[in-house]
Amino acid sequence: MIQDIIKAQLANALQQLYKADAGSQGIVIEETSPDYEGDFTFVVFPYLKVSRKNPEQTASEIGNYLKVTFTELESFNVIKGFLNLSVRTDYWLNFLFENYQKENFGKAEPNSKQAVLVEYSSPNTNKPLHLGHIRNNLLGFAVAQILEANGNIVKTCNLVNDRGIHICKSMVAWMQLGNGETPESSGLKGDHLAGKYYVEFDKQYKKEIESLRLSGMSIEDAEKKAPSIIAAQDLLVKWEAHDPETIRVWKTMNDWVYAGFDETYKKLGVRFDKFYYESNTYLLGKEIVQEGLINGVFFKKDDGSVWIDLTEDGLDQKLVLRADGTSVYITQDLGTAELKYKDFGCERSIYVVGNEQDYHFKVLKLIASKLGKKYAPGIYHLSYGMVELPHGKMKSREGTVVDADDLIAEMEHTAAETTKALGKMEGESEADLAILYHTIGMGALKYFLLKVDPKKKMMFNPEESIDFQGNTGPFIQYTHARIRSVLRNAAGFNKNSFDPKAVVLSKVEKELLVKMYQYPLVIAEAAKDLSPGVLCNYVFELAKIYSLFYHDHPIIKEPNPDQKTMRLFSCELTARIIKSAFGLLGIQVPEKM
RNA sequence: GGUCUCUUAGCUCAGCUGGAUAGAGCAACGGUUUUCUAAACCGUAGGUCGAAGGUUCGAGUCCUUCAGGGACUACCA
Numbered sequence: 029m030i031q032d033i034i035k036a037q038l039a040n041a042l043q044q045l046y047k048a049d050a051g052s053q054g055i056v057i058e059e060t061s062p063d064y065e066g067d068f069t070f071v072v073f074p075y076l077k078v079s080r081k082n083p084e085q086t087a088s089e090i091g092n093y094l095k096v097t098f099t100e101l102e103s104f105n106v107i108k109g110f111l112n113l114s115v116r117t118d119y120w121l122n123f124l125f126e127n128y129q130k131e132n133f134g135k136a137e138p139n140s141k142q143a144v145l146v147e148y149s150s151p152n153t154n155k156p157l158h159l160g161h162i163r164n165n166l167l168g169f170a171v172a173q174i175l176e177a178n179g180n181i182v183k184t185c186n187l188v189n190d191r192g193i194h195i196c197k198s199m200v201a202w203m204q205l206g207n208g209e210t211p212e213s214s215g216l217k218g219d220h221l222a223g224k225y226y227v228e229f230d231k232q233y234k235k236e237i238e239s240l241r242l243s244g245m246s247i248e249d250a251e252k253k254a255p256s257i258i259a260a261q262d263l264l265v266k267w268e269a270h271d272p273e274t275i276r277v278w279k280t281m282n283d284w285v286y287a288g289f290d291e292t293y294k295k296l297g298v299r300f301d302k303f304y305y306e307s308n309t310y311l312l313g314k315e316i317v318q319e320g321l322i323n324g325v326f327f328k329k330d331d332g333s334v335w336i337d338l339t340e341d342g343l344d345q346k347l348v349l350r351a352d353g354t355s356v357y358i359t360q361d362l363g364t365a366e367l368k369y370k371d372f373g374c375e376r377s378i379y380v381v382g383n384e385q386d387y388h389f390k391v392l393k394l395i396a397s398k399l400g401k402k403y404a405p406g407i408y409h410l411s412y413g414m415v416e417l418p419h420g421k422m423k424s425r426e427g428t429v430v431d432a433d434d435l436i437a438e439m440e441h442t443a444a445e446t447t448k449a450l451g452k453m454e455g456e457s458e459a460d461l462a463i464l465y466h467t468i469g470m471g472a473l474k475y476f477l478l479k480v481d482p483k484k485k486m487m488f489n490p491e492e493s494i495d496f497q498g499n500t501g502p503f504i505q506y507t508h509a510r511i512r513s514v515l516r517n518a519a520g521f522n523k524n525s526f527d528p529k530a531v532v533l534s535k536v537e538k539e540l541l542v543k544m545y546q547y548p549l550v551i552a553e554a555a556k557d558l559s560p561g562v563l564c565n566y567v568f569e570l571a572k573i574y575s576l577f578y579h580d581h582p583i584i585k586e587p588n589p590d591q592k593t594m595r596l597f598s599c600e601l602t603a604r605i606i607k608s609a610f611g612l613l614g615i616q617v618p619e620k621m
Numbered sequence: 622g623g624u625c626u627c628u629u630a631g632c633u634c635a636g637c638u639g640g641a642u643a644g645a646g647c648a649a650c651g652g653u654u655u656u657c658u659a660a661a662c663c664g665u666a667g668g669u670c671g672a673a674g675g676u677u678c679g680a681g682u683c684c685u686u687c688a689g690g691g692a693c694u695a696c697c698a
Binding site for chain 2 (some may be wrong): 056061068107152189191194342344354357387390420421446447450452476479484487557561575579614620
């Protein structure tokens with residue numbers, strides 16, 4: 029990379045001129061701001077102490093030194109303490125020529141880096157997926173893809189929360205009110221059917237609490253004594269005792285939900301290497317408790333419950349095993365971590381889970397490391413922010429959710445309307461159009477969710493539809509479609525005649541080349557930060573520069589064959605990068621739209 | 622109460638380990654199509670980066686305090 033060469037050159041210059049031992053690692057250069065002439069900028073302020081000259085003199089001195097030693101340097105200019113360096117045009121043209129037809133440009137050597145396990149999605153099986161889950165799924169998928177492109181070996185898994193009191197609530201309501209309703213008989217998708225009874229349960233439960241309260245009971249008591257909740261708790265006990273009828277209903281309902289999830293996952297385009305089910309893992313972790321007791325990490329209270337004291341680490345005491353010997357959430361997760369390590373052998377393990385569980389994962393990692401687990405340092409909670417509506421957080425029970433399937437359907441619908449209104453796709457088959465609408469609708473939705481920093485909470489207003497113009501998925505997809513159209517029209521053009529010396533680069537043309545040159549670095553940065561947003565920003569900037577280039581320069585009609593070739597190569601590489609980057613984000617790009 | 626976190630244009634968001642005059646998109650207003658796809662391009666307007674101190678050559682970025690949001694602080698998962 030040219031950046032490394034520049035840094036080495038600068039380090040050498042500082043050494044020779046001022047005897048400053050910076051080492052190329054310590055040198056920082058940045059992209060020159062567009063308002064100034066140059067490609068890269070070196071800020072000399074930190075080195076005034078060693079140069080003992082004013083900023084301008086120092087920068088000029090370094091610039092003049094580089095002019096002699098650095099052959100790729102075209103020119104330089106100095107403004108205050110900023111040394112702006114321009115790289116020779118040849119360098120960028122050679123880059124283009126060498127890479128324009130590389131299928132995997134930007135991606136690191138596959139399987140060249142550490143193995144990583146990414147756990148994401150992890151749904152509850154009592155209700156359908158909503159917008160928050162979509163964010164989780166897209167993030168998990170994109171992060172896995174990005175890590176893979178970065179050279180990591182990546183495995184993905186999904187820990188399905190298929191048991192517990194919330195599942196029993198749906199079951200109770202269905203058993204009492206369902207009259208044997210099934211997805212077939214109701215025409216409802218399985219997960220939506222289960223969700224319907226989850227809501228039914230809550231309605232009935234609330235009514236019961238209300239009437240108990242009217243009869244003089246306190247709220248706390250009413251919440252515990254309401255017949256519905258008692259029924260649900262009974263059911264949980266029966267489930268744990270493997271009562272055949274309970275297990276049968278549980279299995280039936282869960283299977284409906286899985287069929288529903290499967291459909292939604294397909295529409296979202298996410299996949300998993302392995303599914304874990306909590307019904308199989310919820311008893312895990314007890315051996316670890318024993319282990320911790322033996323080596324003194326845990327302690328037992330008089331009632332028999334087992335705890336860990338994390339007060340030294342600024343946290344509280346935390347229960348790891350109940351007095352009756354049953355495990356709690358953290359116990360299970362410790363056990364599951366062990367299981368995952370056994371299954372995949374990944375020392376690095378990423379959990380894509382909402383930021384409401386920051387505390388839990390802090391504790392998990394801390395306990396694992398106190399237990400001396402090899403995988404403890406590699407536990408990483410990719411803590412993403414909630415998706416909020418104008419009224420606040422989404423709550424399934426209260427029906428204030430943006431349903432995943434509804435939203436996907438709406439996005440496809442809007443894509444169809446917009447496409448029809450533009451009228452460019454007339455004559456295409458219905459089947460092709462359906463695929464296109466899905467591609468564009470999902471492109472808009474995915475880009476919308478992925479472009480914001482995962483760590484930050486984000487706002488979604490259902491009243492305002494997601495844009496298809498500007499900084500959006502469809503704009504970038506459109507840029508790709510446009511390039512493909514140019515390349516189709518240019519088919520048959522003889523690309524052999526390419527003499528770099530006969531080419532002149534305009535400002536935009538050069539900007540485009542420099543932008544494309546950055547792609548490998550952007551993948552590495554996105555992987556380092558586990559942030560698909562970095563990639564979104566990059567590909568948007570690329571598409572913008574391309575659009576300007578396209579607007580200002582003829583491509584097919586360019587008379588100079590070398591210039592024309594250079595432009596076609598630029599088109600080709602831009603299209604490849606857009607397709608590649610969007611691929612990592614899980615977004616398809618159309619040939620026409 | 623304690624811990625964590627957020628606050629940048631009317632709205633939604635960028636801003637890399639401190640660097641030049643704080644950037645996009647949407648919304649508003651005006652312009653560009655006999656020419657390779659106008660889901661595009663160009664322009665105008667819009668900001669005391671929540672507030673106040675501090676650190677230094679330099680702070681949206683680091684530190685402190687305060688204000689206002691949010692999350693967590695379950696023998697629920």
